[in-house]
Amino acid sequence: MDIDYNTFRHFADSWGLLYLVVLFVGIVVFTFRPSGKKIAKDAANIPLKGDE
16 A cells, blocks of 8 residues: 555544544543542642742
């Protein structure tokens, strides 16, 4: 099978877009899940640890 530029571009336009949308939704769901609040708060306080 000979893959030329147009074939690759068509593949990237269709499946690449789907991949990026699924990745984006997964990141948003992972970030805003209920158990993520404590993890995010702990990560936000990392620079302040040791300033006592």
